[in-house]
Amino acid sequence: MSGPIFDPPRFKASGDTVLLVELGDAIDLAVNEAVRALTERLRWDPPAGLKEVLPAYRSLAVVYDPLAIAPQVLEAHIGDMARHLDTADIPPPRTIEIPVCYGGEFGPDIGFVAAHNGIDEDQVIALHSADSYHIYTIGFAPGFCYLGGLDPRLHTPRLETPRTKVPAGAVGIAESQTGIYPLPSPGGWRLIGRTPLKLFDARRRDPFLYQAGDSLQFVAISPEQYHALQAEEEA
Amino acid sequence: MAILRVAQPGPYATIQDLGRFGYQHMGVPVSGALDLMAHTTANHLVGNPPEHATLEITFFGPDLEVLAPVDIAVTGAEMALTINGAPAPQWETLRVKPGDRIVFGQALSGCRAYLAVSGGFDVPPVMGSRATFVSGAIGGVEGRPLKAGDLLERGAGELLDRPRRLPWRPLYGSEIHLRAVPGPQEECFPEALDTFFSVPYTVTDKSNRMGYRLEGPVLARDSSAPKSIISEPSVHGNVQVPPDGQPIVLMVEQTIGGYTKIATVVTADLFKIAQARPGDQVRFHPVTLQEAHRLHRQWRDYLDLVREAVGAAPV
Numbered sequence: 074m075s076g077p078i079f080d081p082p083r084f085k086a087s088g089d090t091v092l093l094v095e096l097g098d099a100i101d102l103a104v105n106e107a108v109r110a111l112t113e114r115l116r117w118d119p120p121a122g123l124k125e126v127l128p129a130y131r132s133l134a135v136v137y138d139p140l141a142i143a144p145q146v147l148e149a150h151i152g153d154m155a156r157h158l159d160t161a162d163i164p165p166p167r168t169i170e171i172p173v174c175y176g177g178e179f180g181p182d183i184g185f186v187a188a189h190n191g192i193d194e195d196q197v198i199a200l201h202s203a204d205s206y207h208i209y210t211i212g213f214a215p216g217f218c219y220l221g222g223l224d225p226r227l228h229t230p231r232l233e234t235p236r237t238k239v240p241a242g243a244v245g246i247a248e249s250q251t252g253i254y255p256l257p258s259p260g261g262w263r264l265i266g267r268t269p270l271k272l273f274d275a276r277r278r279d280p281f282l283y284q285a286g287d288s289l290q291f292v293a294i295s296p297e298q299y300h301a302l303q304a305e306e307e308a
Numbered sequence: 309m310a311i312l313r314v315a316q317p318g319p320y321a322t323i324q325d326l327g328r329f330g331y332q333h334m335g336v337p338v339s340g341a342l343d344l345m346a347h348t349t350a351n352h353l354v355g356n357p358p359e360h361a362t363l364e365i366t367f368f369g370p371d372l373e374v375l376a377p378v379d380i381a382v383t384g385a386e387m388a389l390t391i392n393g394a395p396a397p398q399w400e401t402l403r404v405k406p407g408d409r410i411v412f413g414q415a416l417s418g419c420r421a422y423l424a425v426s427g428g429f430d431v432p433p434v435m436g437s438r439a440t441f442v443s444g445a446i447g448g449v450e451g452r453p454l455k456a457g458d459l460l461e462r463g464a465g466e467l468l469d470r471p472r473r474l475p476w477r478p479l480y481g482s483e484i485h486l487r488a489v490p491g492p493q494e495e496c497f498p499e500a501l502d503t504f505f506s507v508p509y510t511v512t513d514k515s516n517r518m519g520y521r522l523e524g525p526v527l528a529r530d531s532s533a534p535k536s537i538i539s540e541p542s543v544h545g546n547v548q549v550p551p552d553g554q555p556i557v558l559m560v561e562q563t564i565g566g567y568t569k570i571a572t573v574v575t576a577d578l579f580k581i582a583q584a585r586p587g588d589q590v591r592f593h594p595v596t597l598q599e600a601h602r603l604h605r606q607w608r609d610y611l612d613l614v615r616e617a618v619g620a621a622p623v
Binding site: 085086087088089090091093098099100124125127128129130131132133134139140144210211212213214215216217219255256258273275280281284285 | 329330331332333334335336434435443444445446489491492538539540541543544545546563564569572573574575597600601603604605608
């Protein structure tokens with residue numbers, strides 16, 4: 074693997090039961106791959122006393138039972154693993170298509186995003202759905218993706234006053250980020266569209282549609298397609 | 309089997325257990341009882357294992373009508389508990405019968421009480437836990453706090469032959485001392501670290517199951533330190549410092565965050581902040597990781613001692 078990967082990793086205590094393992098200091102694909110490779114190794118071959126492994130952008134939180142393992146032993150174990158990381162340990166990334174109905178009532182801020190960037194609404198749609206976005210990590214809300222790679226021609230500041238209610242499935246832009254609200258919540262992102270897919274549904278066998286390391290590909294759909302897909306999701 | 313009908317729900321009563329593990333990296337927080345000592349003890353007092361679901365009651369209420377004979381126990385905050393209008397003790401087993409009225413008054417000390425019933429509250433487990441996570445609308449009763457008219461069921465479990473009691477109880481004072489391990493980003497606060505560990509902070513009313521917001525002298529970061537970091541997993545007990553310099557002790561409903569964390573409260577002291585009320589004074593005391601692990605062992609020994617004192621079987 075290449076990239077600005079820490080060798081050896083940096084270890085930090087986050088209280089008496091969590092060891093933070095930092096593998097880099099940047100939002101970087103290679104660092105993020107290393108995080109996921111180490112996560113897989115640790116889950117496959119956990120030392121006694123390891124309770125959970127929680128990957129994020131460039132670090133992972135390792136939850137342990139301090140009565141079962143000393144942090145020094147855990148660090149040594151993880152240090153060894155980090156020297157032999159192999160991307161073959163990472164589940165093959167998938168590209169998940171996310172149908173989005175852009176503009177109109179589905180994306181009330183698309184006009185603002187277009188005007189802010191001196192382009193028209195069709196260009197906003199074309200740029201936003203052109204390339205896929207890498208999922209660096211998931212958090213904040215169930216199934217909320219931190220995505221990389223928003224085209225600079227779409228960067229737009231947040232709303233001055235956040236909305237008190239943003240519907241589930243709303244697709245928005247905040248500065249250099251784009252993302253989807255998995256659940257209804259307050260929010261200040263500029264909304265450009267909405268997906269009928271349920272990104273998080275605890276009743277499904279798999280409550281989530283994707284995991285970190287996968288990519289999302291937005292696909293523009295019509296309001297008719299939106300309603301048809303929504304009916305399927307409800308069924 | 310329905311055992312309780314909610315006549316009045318109180319402001320915020322939710323079904324909780326030990327938490328929902330394994331999904332934090334998917335954005336689903338651990339949730340669960342904030343005061344695990346009180347939750348676990350309530351279960352011991354009615355003969356349940358620690359993982360059974362209890363009702364976490366915040367500040368006051370509810371008013372519950374008993375539908376079937378069952379053993380109950382109330383622990384945690386002192387709540388002016390009455391049964392059929394007569395004062396009833398906490399931290400011991402109580403047998404109630406159909407038609408009885410269990411009423412929780414105002415919290416007199418602490419702010420969260422726990423009600424356990426024989427067999428535990430039976431709600432459908434969601435992703436391995438019965439804990440309510442309200443903003444995700446999962447767990448507990450339809451993913452929400454109790455409301456009037458709810459019928460609460462219990463799981464299988466024998467009533468006890470004789471009542472159990474804890475011969476002592478924790479004190480929830482208004483001056484709270486929290487031991488904390490510096491970090492993970494203490495280097496951002498070379499000067500403020502002294503302030504943090506010497507000056508009392510006041511609990512504000514903007515405190516909930518996500519975090520306790522404190523108010524006090526601004527914790528300034530080093531001029532070269534970043535305002536925020538690349539988001540990393542949040543931990544119960546992390547004390548994060550947003551740009552305004554006012555610390556927030558993270559509880560159990562946040563999975564990831566990009567604010568710098570000056571220190572992390574030790575496991576043994578998490579129940580103290582869970583019982584803190586607006587206006588209470590919080591003082592932080594630094595401990596090394598080694599010391600924190602010694603405290604962790606003491607804490608687990610203490611929980612065993614509580615279980616033995618109550619007369620419950622080993623877990």
